[in-house]
Amino acid sequence: MKITLFIPCFVDQFYPQVGMGIVQVLERLGHSVDYPEAQTCCGQPAFNAGYWDEARAVAERQMTIFRDAEAVVIASGSCGAMVQVYYPELFRHHPREKEARTLAAKTFEFSDFLVSQLRVVDVGARFPARATFHDGCHALRELGLKKPPRQLLQHVRGLELVEMPEAETCCGFGGTFAVKFPMISTAMGEVKCSSIADTGAEYVISNDSSCLMQIRGILDRQGRSTKTLHLAEVLAQT
Amino acid sequence: MNAGAKEFNEAARRNTADLRQRDRIQKALAGYYLKREDYQNRFPDWAGARDLAAEIKREAINHLDRYLDEFASRLEARGTKVFWAPDGQAARDYIVGVARQHKVRSIIKSKSMTAEEIHLNDALEQAGFEVVESDLGEFIVQLRREPPYHIVFPAMHLTRQQISDLFHDRLGSEPTNNPEDLTMIARRIMRRKYCEADLGISGANFAIAETGMISITENEGNARLTTSLPKIHVALVGIEKVLPKLSDLALFLPMLATAGAGQPITCYNTLYGGPRQPGESDGPEEFHVVLLDNRRTELLADAEQRDALHCIRCGACLNVCPVFKNIGGHSYGTTYQGPIGSVITPHLRGLQDWKHLSQASSLCGACSQTCPVKIDLHHHLLHNRRYAVRLRPAPVENCLQAGLAFVMCRPRLYALAARLARIAQPLSRLVEGTVLDPLRAWTKTRSLPPMAVKSFHQLWQERKKS
Numbered sequence: 040m041k042i043t044l045f046i047p048c049f050v051d052q053f054y055p056q057v058g059m060g061i062v063q064v065l066e067r068l069g070h071s072v073d074y075p076e077a078q079t080c081c082g083q084p085a086f087n088a089g090y091w092d093e094a095r096a097v098a099e100r101q102m103t104i105f106r107d108a109e110a111v112v113i114a115s116g117s118c119g120a121m122v123q124v125y126y127p128e129l130f131r132h133h134p135r136e137k138e139a140r141t142l143a144a145k146t147f148e149f150s151d152f153l154v155s156q157l158r159v160v161d162v163g164a165r166f167p168a169r170a171t172f173h174d175g176c177h178a179l180r181e182l183g184l185k186k187p188p189r190q191l192l193q194h195v196r197g198l199e200l201v202e203m204p205e206a207e208t209c210c211g212f213g214g215t216f217a218v219k220f221p222m223i224s225t226a227m228g229e230v231k232c233s234s235i236a237d238t239g240a241e242y243v244i245s246n247d248s249s250c251l252m253q254i255r256g257i258l259d260r261q262g263r264s265t266k267t268l269h270l271a272e273v274l275a276q277t
Numbered sequence: 278m279n280a281g282a283k284e285f286n287e288a289a290r291r292n293t294a295d296l297r298q299r300d301r302i303q304k305a306l307a308g309y310y311l312k313r314e315d316y317q318n319r320f321p322d323w324a325g326a327r328d329l330a331a332e333i334k335r336e337a338i339n340h341l342d343r344y345l346d347e348f349a350s351r352l353e354a355r356g357t358k359v360f361w362a363p364d365g366q367a368a369r370d371y372i373v374g375v376a377r378q379h380k381v382r383s384i385i386k387s388k389s390m391t392a393e394e395i396h397l398n399d400a401l402e403q404a405g406f407e408v409v410e411s412d413l414g415e416f417i418v419q420l421r422r423e424p425p426y427h428i429v430f431p432a433m434h435l436t437r438q439q440i441s442d443l444f445h446d447r448l449g450s451e452p453t454n455n456p457e458d459l460t461m462i463a464r465r466i467m468r469r470k471y472c473e474a475d476l477g478i479s480g481a482n483f484a485i486a487e488t489g490m491i492s493i494t495e496n497e498g499n500a501r502l503t504t505s506l507p508k509i510h511v512a513l514v515g516i517e518k519v520l521p522k523l524s525d526l527a528l529f530l531p532m533l534a535t536a537g538a539g540q541p542i543t544c545y546n547t548l549y550g551g552p553r554q555p556g557e558s559d560g561p562e563e564f565h566v567v568l569l570d571n572r573r574t575e576l577l578a579d580a581e582q583r584d585a586l587h588c589i590r591c592g593a594c595l596n597v598c599p600v601f602k603n604i605g606g607h608s609y610g611t612t613y614q615g616p617i618g619s620v621i622t623p624h625l626r627g628l629q630d631w632k633h634l635s636q637a638s639s640l641c642g643a644c645s646q647t648c649p650v651k652i653d654l655h656h657h658l659l660h661n662r663r664y665a666v667r668l669r670p671a672p673v674e675n676c677l678q679a680g681l682a683f684v685m686c687r688p689r690l691y692a693l694a695a696r697l698a699r700i701a702q703p704l705s706r707l708v709e710g711t712v713l714d715p716l717r718a719w720t721k722t723r724s725l726p727p728m729a730v731k732s733f734h735q736l737w738q739e740r741k742k743s
Contacts, residue, residue, distance in 0.1 A: 046733045048685070048691070050733065051695075051732050051733040051734055052695050052698075052728050052729065052732050053726055053728055053729055054726075054729065055729045055731065055732055055733035055735075055736050056729075058733040058736075058737075059733070059736060074733075074737050076688070076734060076737070076738070077688045078688070079684075079685045079686075079688055079691045080681075080685040080691075082682075082685070084678075084681060085678050085681065085682055086659075087640065087659065087662070088662060088666070088674065088678060089659075089662030089663040089664075089665055089666035089667075090666055090678040090682070091663055091666075093678050093679060093681070093682035094682075096682050096686055097682050097685045097686060100685070100686050176639070176640070176641035176642055176643075177642075180641070180642040180643070180645075180646055181642065207643075208599055208641075208643075209599045209639050209641035209643065211599065211639055212639060213638065213639025213640055213641070214639075214640075216636070216637070216638065216639045216640070217639075217718075217719065218716075218718035218719055219636055219637075219718075220286070220289065220636075220637050221718045221719065221721060221722060222286075222289055222290045222293045222294075222722075223289055223293060223600055223603060223604055223637060224639070225293070225722040225723065226293040226299065226603035226604075227599045227600070227603055227639065228723070230299075230303070230599070230602075230603070252726055253723065255724065255726065256719070256722075256723025256724045256725065256726075257722070257723055259723070259724035260722060260723060260724060
């Protein structure tokens with residue numbers, strides 16, 4: 040299958056290793072991966088702030104770029120939800136509504152793509168460590184992806200997965216919310232990080248780098264040594 | 278930033294810094310989660326029950342005019358006086374008028390968030406009437422002269438010790454940490470008030486159109502006494518409380534108890550259909566139902582957000598909301614706290630003054646997932662944000678968003694901006710956390726990751742060449 044990558048802007052700039060991890064895993068599974076270099080951002084920052092015209096302008100660019108793709112794999116549950124759930128809403132009664140729906144239908148968050156499209160749960164990864172998984176809210180609730188990342192992690196050799204009690208509780212990132220209401224965002228992150236620390240895990244893994252940026256930021260300030268990794272980085276390890 | 282937003286920010290800052298209160302709320306809700314899950318699982322099909330409840334409320338709200346007429350005419354047929362209040366002022370005036378007309382001496386009141394919404398107690402007290410809250414939690418916050426902390430658990434933020442101190446100060450009771458003793462102290466006072474009161478005021482959980490009855494659900498039995506001992510009963514009912522059929526209660530009563538309190542059903546469930554009828558030995562001589570609009574019809578006119586009127590005020594969205602759990606109920610400054618409050622307050626009290634509540638959310642969606650009547654709460658917060666931008670865009674954010682969109686539509690400009698940011702990065706590190714730091718909203722409490730040495734774009738290009 041010809042797979043086209045959507046690497047959202049902040050992954051591109053801050054966490055390129057997540058994108059490289061996805062490339063490695065997909066190629067290891069025998070697929071060819073394409074990356075249209077004109078892509079930038081899904082438009083979520085504008086959309087969430089209420090600036091729908093601006094969001095639409097950015098989204099239209101990506102819709103054009105990914106028009107001919109067979110399947111689009113996106114490196115973030117949150118940006119995945121933007122494309123899969125919110126593009127159709129953003130373009131409702133718009134001349135490009137059909138195109139938005141088409142792109143939504145062929146776009147998949149990375150773990151979802153592996154499990155539901157490629158039907159793979161064992162990607163041949165090895166990562167001997169004790170880890171806990173944080174559900175990004177968009178992947179969990181907008182896309183309903185509770186199981187796929189866990190199925191994949193359960194097949195990683197040497198990995199011991201321990202669930203934290205607050206796995207489904209928001210980390211407090213929420214995009215611009217994190218800087219518009221830093222005290223609330225930080226308080227939410229503190230609850231999350233205590234829950235992570237209680238598991239005694241060496242790593243917290245997620246399918247959203249934005250959550251991990253928030254979690255890492257607070258763990259650092261709390262002086263905790265728990266490390267953060269994106270699911271793709273774990274699955275790329277052999 | 279307007280005054281309301283400023284107040285909210287200050288309260289949120291103060292309350293998130295109160296670790297003991299945050300811990301108390303988390304602990305108080307831990308038991309609720311377990312019980313709710315247990316009783317939810319006893320429903321043969323909770324997901325199906327939610328679908329059905331949403332469908333019933335959709336029918337009721339979409340034909341509200343018809344159901345309200347049916348409800349009112351059946352009540353009137355049994356001698357109830359029905360008053361249609363377009364706003365809070367009209368409702369207050371009517372209820373104060375009833376109290377004056379009957380020269381009542383004392384008023385007892387059971388729990389009603391709708392009465393909180395229109396500040397009914399203040400109006401009655403200003404008119405010279407004494408009002409005593411008969412719900413234990415409400416009685417406690419009334420003594421403290423503060424609004425309810427949570428729409429279902431009004432005093433959940435207080436410890437037994439605080440309540441004991443409060444009773445000691447205000448009622449002269451002996452200090453005690455025993456919940457039963459504390460309840461008995463309040464009960465002794467209330468029993469006397471029930472007998473003295475000549476006007477009882479209640480809210481309603483549901484208004485049944487088919488039979489012309491209001492349904493009140495409670496755990497303490499106080500609403501029954503409030504509504505049946507005094508010779509006049511006034512029920513204040515938001516127009517969205519309508520259910521088409523009596524049989525709908527078979528779903529809604531257990532659902533409200535489960536979602537709201539983690540109970541299979543509340544201890545007391547009562548239907549009220551009119552004043553004392555000829556030949557009946559008890560019940561109030563007069564029964565008034567005040568139907569309150571107070572801008573609910575404006576929400577009704579909004580096809581996109583109309584389902585916010587489905588709300589049965591169970592409070593489940595507050596209980597799962599990480600924002601509510603960390604800032605607490607009083608930070609909101611609204612009658613209705615948590616996600617539902619953030620959705621409806623801008624509609625009921627003005628978007629410009631209350632839009633900050635829709636922004637104060639990470640949009641995690643836990644509220645929508647838990648809502649028993651399937652209100653799409655976090656999507657409504659998104660819609661409110663869009664309305665707010667349309668109404669009065671903020672100049673600075675306008676420029677930022679327009680600039681960001683401009684860059685994101687131009688890949689080469691995006692790459693250039695990223696390169697410049699990498700160059701500027703060491704400078705921002707110099708001022709990190711200080712007042713000069715443009716990113717201090719983040720860096721004050723969190724470390725900031727460095728930008729990657731090479732972006733994915735660059736890595737991909739290198740890979741292609743090799």
